[in-house]
Amino acid sequence: MMTDELYIKTDEQLDAFCTQIKNSPYIAIDTEFMREKTYYPQLCLIQIATEDHIACIDPLVIKDLKPLWAILYDENIIKIFHAARQDLELIYNLTQNIPKPIFDTQIAATLLGLGDQIGYATLVKSMLNIDLDKSQTRTDWSQRPLDKEQIKYAANDVKYLVKCYGLVRSQLNDKNRLDWLDKDFEQLSNSNLYDVDVQQTWMKVSGKQKLKGNALGVLRTLSAWREKTAQEKDLPKKWVMKDDILIGLAMKRPKNTVQLAKIRGLTTDTISRNGNTILNLINETEHQTPERLNTPGKLNQEQDALIDSLMAVMRFRASQENISPAMIANRKDLEQLLIEQNNTELAITQGWRKAVAGDSIVDFLNGKIQLIVKDGKLTIAN
16 A cells, blocks of 8 residues: 655655665655756656655755665666656766656657547546646745645655556556557667757758758857857856747848848847857858758648548558557658668668558559548548
8 A cells, every 4th residue: 555645855864765665566756856947857846656665855855866776776666657758868967877767658648549649637537537736836845845736646646557557557567568569668768768869950940941051150159159159158058049030140140240140139248248149150161161951841732632641541540559659650651761762770660660551552552452432431441
């Protein structure tokens, strides 16, 4: 029977709790953090639960979390998360390591027909018929002291996760799908997911499709500078410079501070602090041999219609298996498959995704099957 939640705020309490749970076959983990005013998330609370124990650990008070990290990095213990990416990013930033093995109930739920990116409260309601309290959703977890209601609210994020894990795992096993997600979970432990390549951040800048040639090179340089500056100062990157200003600089490529001052949205304070750096970066990039940087091109109408058909094939196969289509592939994945039909490294050409939908999509592209309407319903015919 699970004990009442424990609020841990001393080294002695943490040592005792870790001793209690160190032989558990699995633990549920969640974190509370703040990042509205920082580049890196600020860890404010760690919630841990097993079948018998549950605790909220205060990292703002306890400075040495080594006993807890030892548990998280014990590969004999399965670490259960719901929507693991942000929690794992936070842990990686703190320790430069990632726990494994991992089980993500949000990802697993998609193979049970529970929809794409199901929320934790919805999963608990679906699996346990329990309505979770949502009153603390907007809590500032960096503020102290935490009251009993906040502790209870945070503890519930792992208390029911343990129970959901057992049910999700059992249902996956019944459907012979328990091993389908092994590679997906292994990928969550890949540090490349959490290491930011500053030279590629330009790809996420809104409005990049407006640029060509040297302008893209300037955008890449300035975006990399913004990212590194945000990291060094631990500030949200849009506090350093907004996307529309990056686009304006890449378009206009000012040569001096007078021209720089004409860039819409660029403040005099930013020009005073970073103007010379920005001008030097633009100048250096313009005088380099330009690299071929391309934004994804638009498909023609015929290709676009074909992708619509591939999406229909995928959705049909997903509905047959009661799986969320988004778990199999998205539109961009299918566009890549259309362009690179012989690429066996694409996720949809591997493992369970290949068996469920990938083979059918390739057969459709090769004319071996076709979409038809029968009795008012879409189906596939040979």
